[in-house]
Amino acid sequence: xxxxxxxxxxxxxxxxxxxxxxxxxxxxxxxxxxxxxxxxxxxxxxxxxxxxxxxxxxxxxxxxxxxxxxxxxxxxxxxxxxxxxxxxxxxxxxxxxxxxxxxxxxxxxxxxxxxxxxxxxxxxxxxxxxxxxxxxxxxxxxxxxxxxxxxxxxxxxxxxxxxxxxxxxxxxxxxxxxxxxxxxxxxxxxxxxxxxxxxxxxxxxxxxxxxxxxxxxxxxxxxxxxxxxxxxxxxxxxxxxxxxxxxxxxxxxxxxxxxxxxxxxxxxxxxxxxxxxxxxxxxxxxxxxxxxxxxxxxxxxxxxxxxxxxxxxxxxxxxxxxxxxxxxxxxxxxxxxxxxxxxxxxxxxxxxxxxxxxxxxxxxxxxxxxxxxxxxxxxxxxxxxxxxxxxxxxxxx
Numbered sequence: 001x002x003x004x005x006x007x008x009x010x011x012x013x014x015x016x017x018x019x020x021x022x023x024x025x026x027x028x029x030x031x032x033x034x035x036x037x038x039x040x041x042x043x044x045x046x047x048x049x050x051x052x053x054x055x056x057x058x059x060x061x062x063x064x065x066x067x068x069x070x071x072x073x074x075x076x077x078x079x080x081x082x083x084x085x086x087x088x089x090x091x092x093x094x095x096x097x098x099x100x101x102x103x104x105x106x107x108x109x110x111x112x113x114x115x116x117x118x119x120x121x122x123x124x125x126x127x128x129x130x131x132x133x134x135x136x137x138x139x140x141x142x143x144x145x146x147x148x149x150x151x152x153x154x155x156x157x158x159x160x161x162x163x164x165x166x167x168x169x170x171x172x173x174x175x176x177x178x179x180x181x182x183x184x185x186x187x188x189x190x191x192x193x194x195x196x197x198x199x200x201x202x203x204x205x206x207x208x209x210x211x212x213x214x215x216x217x218x219x220x221x222x223x224x225x226x227x228x229x230x231x232x233x234x235x236x237x238x239x240x241x242x243x244x245x246x247x248x249x250x251x252x253x254x255x256x257x258x259x260x261x262x263x264x265x266x267x268x269x270x271x272x273x274x275x276x277x278x279x280x281x282x283x284x285x286x287x288x289x290x291x292x293x294x295x296x297x298x299x300x301x302x303x304x305x306x307x308x309x310x311x312x313x314x315x316x317x318x319x320x321x322x323x324x325x326x327x328x329x330x331x332x333x334x335x336x337x338x339x340x341x342x343x344x345x346x347x348x349x350x351x352x353x354x355x356x357x358x359x360x361x362x363x364x365x366x367x368x369x370x371x372x373x374x375x376x377x378x379x380x381x382x383x384x385x386x387x388x389x390x391x392x393x394x395x396x397x
Contacts, residue, residue, distance in 0.1 A: 033166060
């Protein structure tokens with residue numbers, strides 16, 4: 001079917017959610033979803049932390065605040081209904097000092113405004129929930145934060161999509177578009193009624209073919225988790241620090257996985273090319289030079305603390321340093337218990353080129369023929385279905 005009503009490139013959680021949402025709105029639509037890889041969840045949707053966030057980090061006017069709570073509720077219900085793996089463990093946010101208490105108050109207020117189920121606890125109350133937790137005077141508790149298996153969720157959703165009559169084609173890499181709005185892939189050509197770009201790490205590159213993303217560029221950040229060799233159940237709750245609200249990264253935290261094991265992380269190391277997963281796999285000299293130039297510019301002249309962030313993140317390549325940071329959050333953390341690094345994830349973080357700032361919220365551009373999802377970073381997995389509703393609401397069926 002080379003002339004679908006909607007052609008979506010990018011078969012991750014966002015592309016899949018958009019396809020399912022379109023079909024829900026109009027069963028008669030012909031929808032084709034293209035994925036450039038031969039396997040499911042090869043990129044961000046299969047490499048993220050697996051945490052379903054509650055939504056209290058985000059400023060009330062943001063799209064992230066608007067969509068995260070609803071997305072959490074949707075995917076929690078979906079996993080329970082489909083009998084998929086889910087660990088409804090909850091999250092503690094802890095403080096190191098008086099300064100953190102001020103930021104914690106900001107988080108609590110955001111949670112209240114965003115109508116999130118969040119509670120202020122004393123140190124004693126926090127320890128009753130998680131005996132190993134360390135905090136200064138107070139903590140926040142989010143009971144709706146949980147963990148899932150991202151690959152399992154995405155696989156189930158794509159099975160739903162196929163049952164709904166959505167065509168999913170793997171090994172279909174977007175290569176460009178003609179003046180007649182024909183989309184070329186590595187093996188085929190498509191002439192859709194509307195094109196949706198959910199291309200993740202290459203969303204900005206694809207968008208430029210259509211005249212969009214002129215002010216934006218994706219900068220890759222490598223995320224790594226360090227896994228515990230302790231028996232499952234060593235931690236009862238996720239434990240997060242109060243984040244630096246100047247940037248969208250949440251700092252080193254203790255994550256309890258869907259199978260109740262613990263991991264520390266993640267890193268947010270500036271990547272050297274877009275798919276900088278392992279060794280020189282997918283190496284691109286052009287990307288290396290372009291991204292390197294951009295990172296050097298930001299190192300010396302960013303309008304956010306990029307230099308401090310980069311230097312701090314590089315230190316996290318050491319499991320000893322990672323464990324040291326986690327010791328601020330919990331008791332009985334020893335480097336000898338954390339020896340295994342997980343697979344690398346890449347955060348496709350959008351930056352505003354002229355302003356030299358990270359784009360903190362979701363961002364979409366488009367026109368009557370094409371829609372481009374330019375910034376779908378965390379908590380995009382959690383927020384995927386309300387986000388898809390937002391993308392689809394502009395279309396008339």
